[in-house]
Amino acid sequence: MKRLILILALVVSSCAAKQPLPPGGDVIFKAKQAAIAIGTLQHSAIELNKIQKCSQATPPVCAPLLSDHNTGIVVDISTDVLKTMRNIPAGWRATADAGIMQVETRLDAAGKGQFNLYLEAARLVIRGIQ
Amino acid sequence: MSEVLKGLFSAFTPLVLKLIMDWQQRNNTTRIPTLEELTTDFQSTIDGYLAEGQAWRDAHPNA
Numbered sequence: 001m002k003r004l005i006l007i008l009a010l011v012v013s014s015c016a017a018k019q020p021l022p023p024g025g026d027v028i029f030k031a032k033q034a035a036i037a038i039g040t041l042q043h044s045a046i047e048l049n050k051i052q053k054c055s056q057a058t059p060p061v062c063a064p065l066l067s068d069h070n071t072g073i074v075v076d077i078s079t080d081v082l083k084t085m086r087n088i089p090a091g092w093r094a095t096a097d098a099g100i101m102q103v104e105t106r107l108d109a110a111g112k113g114q115f116n117l118y119l120e121a122a123r124l125v126i127r128g129i130q
Numbered sequence: 131m132s133e134v135l136k137g138l139f140s141a142f143t144p145l146v147l148k149l150i151m152d153w154q155q156r157n158n159t160t161r162i163p164t165l166e167e168l169t170t171d172f173q174s175t176i177d178g179y180l181a182e183g184q185a186w187r188d189a190h191p192n193a
Contacts, residue, residue: 023165
């Protein structure tokens with residue numbers, strides 16, 4: 001699943017770069033790719049939050065794979081990043097990089113372990129937007 | 131018989147070509163989008179993600 005997301009993200013970003021653009025459209029086009037990377041990050045967190053992981057105890061104790069606390073961090077930062085990109089598309093790279101770094105910093109230890117691969121994928125996609 | 135076919139072919143060729151050209155114009159995937167179209171698309175993409183985040187936040191106000 002994680003590999004699939006990474007591959008899809010790379011394919012989308014590489015294919016999209018071949019679209020012809022009007023003058024001035026280059027920034028918007030790149031900002032959109034960055035927005036998709038951040039939006040996908042948020043979507044991944046929300047989907048991981050829906051998955052319940054249960055203990056072997058009786059009765060089993062279940063909790064979201066990505067906790068509400070960590071998911072909230074990803075959602076809130078993604079929202080800020082996306083709003084900023086919408087207002088200032090030209091700053092997409094700095095905005096996205098700062099957002100990813102902020103998520104990485106604020107997640108707790110469990111969240112870092114569960115979400116690190118998704119953050120790396122997003123970072124890779126952002127880096128690949130040329 | 132072949133003369134009839136030739137005649138039919140000649141008569142219908144322009145029509146067929148026009149149909150093909152019209153179809154190509156309608157389905158022209160290499161048309162360059164306008165800046166306005168790109169911006170609208172960009173903003174609607176972002177709005178979709180913002181709505182998804184807001185829906186999650188509304189369902190988890192204390193998270």
